[in-house]
Amino acid sequence: MIFKSINPFTQAIIGEHEVLTNAQLSHKLKLSELAFKHWRTTNFQERAEKMRKLAFLLREKKQELGLLITNEMGKILSEGIAEVEKSAENCDFYADNAEKMLKDQYYDTPFKSMSVYDPLGAVFAIMPWNYPFWQVLRYAAPTIMAGNVTLLKHAPNVIGCAKAIEGAFLEAGFPEGVFQQINIDIPQVESVIASDIVHGITLTGSEMAGASVAALAGKYIKKTVMELGGSDAFVVLDDANLEKAATVAAQSRMLNAGQACICAKRFIVTEKVVEEFGFLFAQKISALQQGDPLQSDIQMGPLARIDLAEKLSYQLEHALQQGAKLIVGGERDHCNFQPTLIDFVDVNNIAFLEETFGPLAILIRAKNEDDAIAIANNHKYGLASAIWTEDRERGYTLGRKIEAGNVFVNSLVRSDSRVPFGGIKKSGYGRELSEIGIKEFMNIKSIIIE
Template identity: 45%
Template sequence: MSKGSKTIETINPCNGESLKTYPYQTDSEINDKLKLADTIFADWKTKSINERTELLDSLYNNLSHSKEKLSELITLEMGKPITESKAEIDKCLLLIQFYKKNAEQFLADVLIETEAHESYISYDPLGCILAVMPWNYPFWQVFRFAIPTLTAGNVALLKHASNVTGCALAIEELFLDSGFPKGAFQTLLTNHDTIEKIIGNTIVKAVTLTGSEKAGKSIAATAGKHLKKTLLELGGNNACIILKDADLDKYLDTIVKARMQNSGQSCIAAKRFLVEETIYDEFLEKFTEKIKALNYNNPLDDKTNMSCLARPDLAETLEQQVSKSIDKGAKVHYGNTRDKAYYQPTILTNISEDMDVFKEETFGPLAPIMKVKNLDEAIKLASKSSFGLGTMIFTEDYKTASKKVLDIEDGAYFINELVKSDPRLPFGGTKASGYGRELSKEGILEFVNKKTVFINK
């Protein structure tokens, strides 16, 4: 898609072949979608929670039956291995089940004892919510917004990343085929230049974005100008701490997955490895063996566990970050070869705090490994980041590690597990990683009016 183009072309990043071309929607078509959303909301908000959650059963069945086809679409559009695409659909299915089971309880009125005859908190939907979503988890990112948001009685507009336009339209079709009213969930095929105008429309009541820090600041500024709520899930620079007592035989696969899943294209991936010095050499040797064993092949092959990045320019950006860090003294321990969108899994050592690979978010299969003296130094270095999504620590002394919770400002702290999102737990960050929470009870209450009701006889 070139600037000024009137169409969106999706391209298979692994072979450069064109997949499909889609026309942009006109201003008139987008206005019609906004009006339809407003009209549908007037009726949708009056439905009981039970009526809305009944549709989740149909959505679950349709998504489950379409798993193979939709997984292939994900892989073709953004390149991830097919096994990971299938796992993404499975995670969406778990999400649907979670809110099907819990939404009524989460949204129930809360009675408050006061001097009134009756007083309570009512959780009322806000209206039309705009979502601006990324390409790295094209179904999961959308579903974790859409399921709680629609179930709470809102309606949704999706501006998805252009390289996964097929996924965006497939998601809209899923909602329609599952009985959701036309207009409850709509995809906007437009560019970012129109987003400011859409946010300014009085029909849009709030905005959620998953994306870069730059995009988050832009969306927040525009929404703030119109006094509209935002939820921002932005970048991350997660530290992975490995202490001398860590059970490498037990957790090494988890540690590798923490960096290399989705070809390293995850905001919550382990992006800085802080290894206690007495175990450093052993960890480096075993970690390198695992990285060398990763299988680059056709991403549609079930045996493939490493693929290309979603676009060639993403690989170029990673290459530049590595090159600048090498100029400052980083050493290439393994890898560092690029071919178009393919980037070889890479291990860097001799890392310092002033390097791009320490300070910035790196989106790809890159593992900078740093030696630390002890837990206190590791915690100090982990906190030296403008981001605040999550920290993970591997140790047998989980009791001591658990006492460091207050020392980590991030939105998540995982001991002996990779940082990951779970429908049952709130997900989000601090600092430059954004604000607000998705998933769990907190997620479904992000876009509701927490209304005080006070009744006297």
């Protein structure tokens, strides 16, 4: 079987990658096991030296790696380069902080007692195509700095990125087997999860993929972290700075052509300001230029695959049939989907109920503050959200009421190495990033000495 990388703008085949045989996969697993036996004995200084070298290489090659991202999944070149830079920053962050994050913790007891953090072994990662470098380095940097090793199953359309990441790890001096990308098909996933060599699974992807992998992990009693779908609420209250809110709303929805779990998707606006905000929001969206992602005057590239564009067209069509009103955009040419805004979306509309993975923004009208928060919470997903109000204390109070893993007040929703990231409800469980994230795949071992 062959995985094909297809440039989403030109539809040209730019790479073909063979799927591993079962024998080849078995060899990769064995290599991972051998690598862990050595890697777990290394000290933090040795790991940090290599992780900083990896960060250096990513920055040094950011132009060619950014171009690789653009060619494989379609985001504009500047966004691809920025993704590589952010990945490098995460490597430096854990190189600088892993040791103190994992220092022994002592307890106030009549006897000597402490917790120590031991690496588990091989962590199996299943990663998506929308941020092909960031999603990988987001988990891999802390996992490897903690003394674990990892096996990556990347999305089939970005295998070129997966190979480039593996090559960078090797060039940075990491021993063979510490980071391996494995080209496997779905039927082979269970054999990896079942392997005694694998002690944890992390997945970023769809709700359906997460449910399937979590069930297998439960079958074999393996620790999991799941970052799944999202339909983030962007709540605009009466006292918000509407110009700033509309500017950030357009950025939040249309960044990466709207292909992000964490980007705003449901724009919930109180009735006193909905007309003015809607007008400003439509202006910002209309000004975006969608087209060839390699052109410097383009703000948004194509969707990553034709099936994704077709699904978004289906959702838009049915949303309009169910009473929504088209305000801006709505046209599609193959993978090229115009930035689109629809209004008068209610809680029973397909565009509200389902995750829309692309440049489709929906406007939802709320009676007041309480209604806006109720609408925000009335969803199966709970990844992140934003609240816009000039009263920061009000924003904090309402943020405590939002059902989500992350809440941002007057800011673009984003992930940050220093802050825990993850969701609740159908958006998954567990946390990545920060001190919490690095401890997800550790044996927190208590030692008690009388």
